[in-house]
Amino acid sequence: MAKPASYILIKDATVIAEAGTSPLAHHDILVRDDLIVAIGRDLAAPADGPVTTVRVPGCIAVPGFVDGHHHMWQQLLRGAATDWTLFDYTVHMRSIFGSLFTPDDVYLATHAAALSLLSNGVTSVLEHCHIINSPAHADAAVRALKDAGIRATFAYGFYQNPPVTAGPADGSGSGSGSGSLAAAPSSYDPAFTHEARLADAARVRAAYFGSNDPARELVTFGVSPDEPESQPTEKTVREIAEARELGARLITMHVAMGPCDGARRHIVQQLADAGVLGPDLVFSHGASFTDGELAAIRASGAGIVGTPDTELQMGMGFPVVFRARDAGCNACLGIDITSNQGNDFVAQMRLAIQVQRALQNEQGGGLPTVVARKTAEVLHMGTLGGARVLQLDHLVGTLEVGKKADLALVACDDLETLPVTDPVGAVVFHTSPAHINTVIVDGVVRKSGGKLVADTSKLRDDISRRGAELNALAATCDLTEARVRWLKLLRGEPL
Template identity: 35%
Template sequence: MTGTATRTLIRSATIVTMDDRLGDLASADLLVEGGQIIDIGPNIAASDADVIDGRDRIVIPGLINAHMHTWQTALRGYAANWTLLEYFRRMHAGLATLFTPDDIYIATVMGALNQINMGVTTLVDWCHNNPTPAHTDAAVRALLESGIRAAFFHGSPKPEPKPGEPHFSEVPHPRHEVERLLAGPLSDRNGLVTLGLAILGPHYSTLDVSLQDFRLAKEFGLVASMHQGGGPAKTSGGWEKLIEAGLVGPGVNIVHGNDLSDDLLARFVDLGVSFSVTPENEMIQGHGFPITGRLLKVGARPSIGIDLESVLAGDLIAVARVALSTQRALDNAEARRAGGPIPATTTIPVREALRWITIEGARMLGREAEIGSLSVGKRADLVVIDAGALNMSPVHDPVSTVVMQTGLTNIEAVMIDGVWKKRAGRLLAGGIEDKQQELARSGRRLVHDIERQQAA
């Protein structure tokens, strides 16, 4: 098989559509043409299609990684023992300042390819190490080359200011870079790689900067995503002032949010704000427990991200499992503290976790009409899972098998926009071995240089 788009029929598969109208189909066909799903159901007639045997296979929507700093791929595991405060000091004020555009490129392309390998078809690349346009362009080029569907969230670096320079919290998001990207490499708003803004927000910037950045995102119709948490806020009462200015609503995305009050959380939900949690990293680095359950209580759902491969593995299904298990544990502990027994039934079904990494990721991006579920008319982003493997069989509930059993070796094939990016367990991208060596060289140089700098 080649990676070229074609008319493709997956025959006799278990299909977990994540479309509430279609549900799960025990043995059904799925037909793709021109990058779009054009039919789902039993016994589809398509004599001219490339037919894929779907027996003992589970087909799911392509996974959506809602938050990852892909530029850190060459530093895998290097920050695994750091708290959040150590991360700020040693990554942003240290290692990040040593990155060349070539470092950004190789980290981003290899990070994106690994996401495809793990079943992710849409990556929200939160790129906040781009001190020059060349760094930004290297990241965008890498995403385009990888073939992944991506939202490139353009951010800003966080070095310690030199004498005479303003602190990064006092620097508005660069309007000229937004205009340049929209006029150049990201001009196609319906393309495979699109633009969003990774702004500072009121937790990490002055009120004037927040107001300018929110207005910038609104003017250009871009998602405005920001970290919320990690020490005291830069602007006390900043969110209230942004709400009063009419700048908080759909298109605003809060990452983490662990320390938000219940009242403010509920207010955000009423306003249409989306949330992306990174549960495994939040607990590792000291953000606090994920707000998954708190969101569910006020009628909202999170999207989920990996966050940092410099800390943990880029396995989105595993991170969804962590989110599910953590919230169940918190719910069980709360029930027992209240003097009751263990809850009579689980508080969160497994299907919820699959929603968080599919349709909720699409909703955060405002693209639920195009991706996030397997539905006729949507883009053909899908994952084929080998359910006949030793660690998977027998399958009693396909959703439970996907969330609770699936690992990398079970991700057999990945399609993005109707094009196979992985088949028979193998990525179809070329030059991977050479790129792996380049990634290793980049990582070794960065670590060597920062350790030499610290020893001086």
């Protein structure tokens, strides 16, 4: 006999079904199993299965937020990067910390990051996973995503973290350049070559991802090629072909990072010229995209992700996402790294729109008479826009009958949020993570009554302990080689 349907009935919400459309006051949402099956006033509880009724005073129901760019392994290093430039980040994070991570660290960080994202109303994420130092690292990342219950595309990273070198004997980590390989803490494995990585990616794809159809699998498989601006374009073209042969649903990479794009190689134009652009490509950052590159991205259906906090802080230029939208591209937002900012997705939306408004006010000259960018635009970018970039818009990004039940209930009933004059403005401008009361992914309640359903007590202890250990280990490493290598790269000089 078939299992009876299981229902969630959300009562009396203000429903923002799609950013940019009029909110629906005093509406109910009925979820059956993983799908939204009704939205309307005074919906009755079905009688053919168990019903969980959810009633949150003053709540605004929004589609779950979609985070288009994240490196979740850095959750263990929260706060490490808050005063870093991109150069500092590449030297310390990509060359030192990345090589110290064990598979257990990857599981711990990714699991904690996924739960933190869920707590912030993020229901879908594109995980650009460039911490795969061994097959066990890949296993750990996938297991952590699956265990957390977030909708994710795991993008297997082709990037190889370099070996770490021991620092001077005084442990200052300032680096003399004469250190020896620090075999103990490094998970760098010279045998894990690109060919070995390709074979492992095929193994991972087969072992964990079944049909790789997002309508059937909560976690799907993608690929992150090696850094396109650090290698010949032919190699990136080859890696895109390899990713497609592996059956990657999405292929994501960092490109065109404004002032940090020293060589101005216009990678996307080269990829367009090579005829490899397509809707499965997702480009992060992109402040130095040319108009021609944006036109090529639009024509191909590829996506663009802006990460306001890291771009503004680290010298990667102003977020390109509004310019990209104006050019007709699919564009969305990403959190990028919690070694810098938090997982507060609303903060990213707010930052993105305010910096854009500031730019346009400056360009206009004189006294602005109109705010050109409306709040609904950035909420759209954080929901349906993100779903389009991640090729999930047939499943999520709006609240409508037939779509997956991925949503957040934002409680707007306190002194921070009342009175709610405009529900879209209230969500984007007046709420903090504490207002995210309920989060549902694929019809499963992951946060309820303002608290994650998962028990995080042990996780919190483990994160604190291991984060401190990793920081202590990193302080013993020699940075000289990494500094020289990355400075050349960022200046566009040959290695």
